[in-house]
Amino acid sequence: MGSSSAAPWKQLLLSSIQANSHLKHYSYFQLATVASNGRPSNRTVVFRGFQDDGDKILINTDNRSRKIDELKHCPFAEICWYFTESWEQFRINGSVDVIDGTNPDPVKLEQREKSWFACSPKSRLQYMAPTPRLPSLSELPSEIPSMDPSIGPVAAFCLLILDPAQIDYLNLKSNERLIFTSGLSSDGKKLWTSEKVNP
Template sequence: MAGGGAAASALSSPWRALLQRALDANAHLKHSTFFQLATVSGGGRPANRTVVFRGFLEHCDKIQINTDARSNKISEIKEWPLGEICWYFTDSWEQFRISGIIDVIDGSSLDPAKLQVDYVNLKSNQRLMFRRAQEGDESSDWMAEKVSP
C-alpha cells in the first residue's frame, strides 16, 4: 500500500526531505518507524491502527506498508480510498499528517494520487502545509505554506 506520490528524484518533494531527516534523527528509536493509519470503515466510521513504515516506493514519494490482503484495512481502502497517516517523532518533536488517496499495490494499475502533507515541529513551533501547485498533477511542483501552529 502506498499514499501519494511524484515520479522524480529520490527526494523529489520538500516534505519528503523533512520526513527523511526526522527518520534519520530518530533512527535509534525502534518505534520511530511506527505511524497511525486512519481509513473509513463500513458505515462511514473512522478506523485507526498502527502500521510500520517499509520505505518509499522506488523513484517516488509513495510511502509503503505491508499488510495481509485479508485485513479489514484493505477492504476499507478499496471501498473508500481516502485516508490519513499521523507520524510523531518523540526525540525531535515533529509530527507529520499526510492525507490523500491510498493505493493498494496488488498488481493492478495505479492512479495519480492527491496528497496533502501537514508538518509540525513542536520544538521550534513551526508548521508547514505542502500541496501540489496543481492538485492531482504529479509533475507539478510542491508549494509550502507557513501555517499558524
C-alpha cells in the same frame, strides 16, 4: 509560500527519520481510513520506505485485514507520524493503491514481489497465520510454520502505496507548522507548494 516539483517535505521527513532512527519505534505510524459505515478506523503500521526515488509511501499489510475493505470503499487515508525524540508530527494524506496477488498490472505485481522479498523471513511468516480478528480457537500456541525463503508472495500479502496529496508538518520544539500541498503544473507534473501557518 513557495513551489517546487521535487517533494520539499521529503527531505524534512528523511531528517526526522535519521534523528529518531536509534528508537525501535521510529518507523511506526498510525494510518487512518474510513469504514463502509462512514466511521473512522486507526491502526499502527510500519513504514516500508518510498517507492523507487519518488514520494509514494509503501506499507505491507494482510489482505484479510479490515483496512483492505475500508480502502476499497474509500481509497483515502491519513498517516499521522509522530517522532517522539524530535517532537515532530507529519500528517500525510493521500489516496492508496491496494495491490494484492490478483492485480492485473504486471508492474504493480513486480513491486509487490519486491516488497515481499524486502521483508525478513520472520515477518513473511505472519501472512501464513490464522485469519486476523477471527475467534482464537486454540489455547495452545499454533505450530510455528516454516517457509522456503525463495518462495514468492503468498495470497495474504498485500502492498499498499500511498500517494501523498498534502502534508501538515508540525514541530513542537520550534513551534512551527508548514502545509505542503500538491497540484499539477501546466505540463501535468506534480508540483508542491508550501505555506507557513500558525501552529
